[in-house]
Amino acid sequence: MSSLRSISELSIADRTLPPSRTYAVLGTGALGGFYGARLQQAGCEVHFLLHRDYDYVRQHGLVIKSIDGDFVLPQVHAHQAAHQMPPCDVVLVALKTTQNHLLPDLLPPVLKPNGVVLVLQNGLDIETAVAEIVGADRVMGGLCFLCSNKTAPGQIHHLDYKQITLGDYALHYAPCGVTKRMQQIAADFEQAGIPIELSADLLLARWKKLVWNIPFNGLSVVLNATTQQMMADESIRSLAEQLMQEVVAGAAASGAWANSQAGIPQSDDRQISPTFIQTMLDYTTKMKPYRTSMKIDYDEQRPLEVEAIFGNPLRMAMQAKLQLPRIQMLYQQLQFLDRQNRSQQQGASH
Amino acid sequence: MSSLRSISELSIADRTLPPSRTYAVLGTGALGGFYGARLQQAGCEVHFLLHRDYDYVRQHGLVIKSIDGDFVLPQVHAHQAAHQMPPCDVVLVALKTTQNHLLPDLLPPVLKPNGVVLVLQNGLDIETAVAEIVGADRVMGGLCFLCSNKTAPGQIHHLDYKQITLGDYALHYAPCGVTKRMQQIAADFEQAGIPIELSADLLLARWKKLVWNIPFNGLSVVLNATTQQMMADESIRSLAEQLMQEVVAGAAASGAWANSQAGIPQSDDRQISPTFIQTMLDYTTKMKPYRTSMKIDYDEQRPLEVEAIFGNPLRMAMQAKLQLPRIQMLYQQLQFLDRQNRSQQQGASH
Secondary structure, three states: OHHHHHHHOOOOOOOOOOOOOEEEEEOOOOOHHHHHHHHHHOOOEEEEEOOOOHHHHHHHOEEEEEOOOOEEEOOOEEEOOHHHOOOEEEEEEOOOHHHHHHHHHHHHHHEEEEEEEEEOOOOOOHHHHHHHHHOHHHEEEEEEOOEEEEEEOOEEEEEEOOOEEEEEOOHHHOOOOOOHHHHHHHHHHHHOOOOEEEEOOHHHHHHHHHHHHHHHHHHHHHOOOOHHHHHOOHHHHHHHHHHHHHHHHHHHHHHHHHHHHHOOOOOHHHOOOOHHHHHHHHHHHHOOOOOOHHHHHHHOOOOOOHHHHHHHHHHHHHHOOOOOHHHHHHHHHHHHHHHHHHHHHHHHHO | OHHHHHHHOOOOOOOOOOOOOEEEEEOOOOOHHHHHHHHHHOOOEEEEEOOOOHHHHHHHOEEEEEOOOOEEEOOOEEEOOHHHOOOEEEEEEOOOHHHHHHHHHHHHHHEEEEEEEEEOOOOOOHHHHHHHHHOHHHEEEEEEOOEEEEEEOOEEEEEEOOOEEEEEOOHHHOOOOOOHHHHHHHHHHHHOOOOEEEEOOHHHHHHHHHHHHHHHHHHHHHOOOOHHHHHOOHHHHHHHHHHHHHHHHHHHHHHHHHHHHHOOOOOHHHOOOOHHHHHHHHHHHHOOOOOOHHHHHHHOOOOOOHHHHHHHHHHHHHHOOOOOHHHHHHHHHHHHHHHHHHHHHHHHHO
């Protein structure tokens, strides 16, 4: 990494936030509600944006049921609109990516001039869109490994995992190394009991998460299946592995493309190790039977995060002149199923 | 074709059947029952193999409801076992390909020494398996364009189409041209009101039919959709076209491979014209909304013809060193769904 660091990280490494940081949570659901509540519990000032649950949470606060211990926050800073919130140092984007058309209105009022937006969403290339709104030096990304549900307004059930991988962002996903503000935010989360991993290369970290998300989120919807059913079938084990190989190829191609855009010398360290595929397959075999988040969205007739998880990676690979036929086919199938699913919902609401 | 004909067709072109031909029908369902009944109505001696419907048809004969006019055959030659049938000149294989493990027992007793097995099934490479049972010079293939259902024991409803494309078979699918026995069988079917097209290249004819069957049979099951719903969606129109392109590539590669196996010079006439893809897409757009035969099988929890329609074409392409990633992915998805579907059926029968 030394060659990369010398070129791209001089200004980035020094990015800092003030000694005591205020937080805004956009999207107070299973994910944003959980992390925001833990930060407040640990002593941070946290402001929550709410929509349908606003009245309830304003009156009753947040109730967290968690494998780490249940707790209640009877009073939280609940807000109904972004322009009523105070500007904060760190803005957690915890909406579903299908709501990201709202970000140009939501982000500017809640972000301090020297603050940072931390995108805690699935998929790829969301930071680029956020950078167009707030500037490339005010964006970071976080990958959440969290199993959590919202069970009722203001009620969150944290079932398993909680770790976040943090990475800083620069134009064209130039690798940023470990910046000071990453360490500052990590300190706040770790104070709140959330383990943090620091990634020197956000693009690579996002592709790595897709190694699991692309096959299993996608196929669980198309095949109406749990991870256990898929892993028990030799055809689907093969297909999952082939999809993972396409993700690994996409990561390498888009890492090289990003380097060329940022004027950085090519290197091997923006690639996913091929052994990571077997690690993910073994991990999935050993998991409890699991209904993926995309399958839950589908079953609840919510819009699927098809663009963030499938469309954006395909477009990044295509920029690098790489076709990923199986991922593209899964994307096409999911687009169809998502449209059918939502048109049925509209039909049912009449 | 002149160069091909001179090498491979000298002995094949003269293959003949006796002046008056007897027929056996293996699989007296929507397809075998319809064509067999029409042949008997036109004066041929036809022997029907029946299983569950044997008692009913022996007593009541066959009842055909057809867009061409309804008719009843009060008496037919119904048989319960192949070894009780007389050897015939032409044996129509009208079982589902999922029953083809029965053919080594069924075929030898019903086929005359100079007779021929006419494989009226979907998919590819079935003739090769039949040739291993009865010899390569006693096999032909037929592609049925027929819309027909069995509505009750001995009751068949013919809804639309009826044409058959006939092609003769030689080892490694060497092109056979138009043989005398093709013309003889064509004469019998045309006497019975069934239009016949004669194909000089059975392998090419089978691949051409797959241009439609692979995308629409496969995707209709995976996406739980009619042809109309699929053609109305731009993602699935693109995917169908990409799958068709893979079929066209598979046809070209396996035609070239078959030529090399048969010691025939390479030529362009074993390829599907690229314009055929657009023709098939336009044709599908204009069709009535249609539930494909594979979707009907799936909905009725019957085994899917996954190997004949997907597995065999993939294996032929792989022999020719060609990967077809989208067709392979569809094959893997269908294998999974077929297995799940049948295990649910077994669960339900307990």
